[in-house]
Amino acid sequence: MTHPKNNGAASRGVTVLGAGIVGLSIALKLHLDGFKVTVVEKGEPMHGTSYGNAGYLSEANIFPPASPDMLRQLPKFMLSKEGPLVIKPDYATKMIPWAVKAVAALKPASYQNILTGLASMTTLAYESFDELLTAANAQQLLTREGGLVAFRTLAGLEAKCRSLRTWNSFGLAAERISAELITEMEPELSKDMVGGIFFKNSGRCSSPRGLGELYVKRLREAGVEFFTDEVRGIENVDSGVRIHTASGSFVTDRVVLTMGFQTGALLQRLDIKVPLVSERGYHLMLPSSDVRLKRPIVFGEPHFAATPMDEGLRLAGTAEFARADSQPNMDRAWMLLKLAKRYLPNVNEADATPWMGVRPSLPDGLPAIGLMRNAPRIAYAFGHAHNGLTLSAITARCVSALMQGKEAPVDLEPYRLERFLHHEHATV
Ligand SMILES: Cc1cc2nc3c(=O)[nH]c(=O)nc-3n(C[C@H](O)[C@H](O)[C@H](O)COP(=O)(O)OP(=O)(O)OC[C@H]3O[C@@H](n4cnc5c(N)ncnc54)[C@H](O)[C@@H]3O)c2cc1C
Structure with a gap:
């Protein structure tokens, strides 16, 4: 991979790690909101879990x-x-x-929190697609x-x-x-x-893979760079976040972890154990x-x-x-x-x-969405289980709001990673 343009110095921008439907939605939303976005994906975009789901934008889950x-x-x-x-x-x-x-x-108390959390995202899920679909010409x-x-x-x-x-x-x-x-x-x-x-x-998506591919097309046309490389680790450094990949390392201003199931392994290397x-x-x-x-x-x-x-x-x-x-x-x-x-x-x-x-x-059915408490340059959005397509656009709105220091469209407290952590993680 040719590394995003820096030689150890931080670039002002956001690197999204993983190009499934969650990562691509976030990449597109961040781009539309004025961030300079780069995407790193180990394979082809949309060839992970997002490739073959049922395309059901369900309000039941x-x-x-x-x-x-x-x-x-x-x-x-x-x-x-x-x-x-x-x-x-x-x-x-x-x-x-x-x-x-x-x-x-x-x-009972946890159960009610989970229902409230998931329902708050679900009710905004469908309308949240509007902006991304329009930008990617994917309304159909x-x-x-x-x-x-x-x-x-x-x-x-x-x-x-x-x-x-x-x-x-x-x-x-x-x-x-x-x-x-x-x-x-x-x-x-x-x-x-x-x-x-x-x-x-x-609702329904008549081609889940096609949707992600239209996002990719829109992002590429806008000059967003996609790098094919495997992310091996991340490290908080003074100038930003260093991303270690199979072929080298580079520093980015901020990062979003959207590697689906593989996000767990990356966090484990930082001594953050997520179930x-x-x-x-x-x-x-x-x-x-x-x-x-x-x-x-x-x-x-x-x-x-x-x-x-x-x-x-x-x-x-x-x-x-x-x-x-x-x-x-x-x-x-x-x-x-x-x-x-x-x-x-x-x-x-x-x-x-x-x-x-x-x-x-994840065991409570809520995805993990937020900024690392001790390393706010690192955002995460993973663990969407049965709801990744449905909640992809609202997740993107939430992540972009967090990264702009604005209030998210839903209360993200129930979604924080810290709900699973018994110790303050300062190891990033
Ligand atoms: C059978 C089935 C039916 C489903 N039906 C529905 C449905 O109807 N509606 C719905 O909303 N959801 C459904 N889902 C769930 C939905 O598909 C997932 O929640 C969603 O695809 C998760 O998206 P993601 O972007 O988090 O993960 P992924 O799509 O897995 O994307 C993660 C990306 O990260 C990349 N990556 C991983 N590790 C690295 C690394 N080290 N370096 C670089 N890149 C890396 C992967 O290659 C991949 O492209 C279904 C799932 C399945 C399996």
């Missing part, structure tokens, strides 16, 4: 990952090959600190025709409907709909649906599905999504807690097809392709 219901069903899930959740035995010990904190997040990729959860069993529907009041109390539109209405809205669904939940303000785990998910892309859906549909019982995209129908979801670098189990992607056929009987699997991505998951 405001709950922490563990729930009493989920804990009750855990043994059943663990024994089932087709269950929505798997923990690989060699990852179980890594999961213990995460699980302890995930259960602690269910204490986002639509807001709502999202559905469809159920085949009354027990599943009734259980989910217990959350209606919570969603509505935060101003998130969610309503129970009948079997007749769900068939009218999505005629391709099997006729044995018993009903569902409709989130009328949820970030790898929650792998799978998709199966069906380019000739023969099924036309109007909006994302989550299949209630197995809990994964089918989203109509520019390239076809994408089935995506499941949670597999496993080492990020271990071999993907593509049977889990094919399992989505088998389960989807119960909801979409006419789905055609011709030319289907499987994919696996690593969600960066």
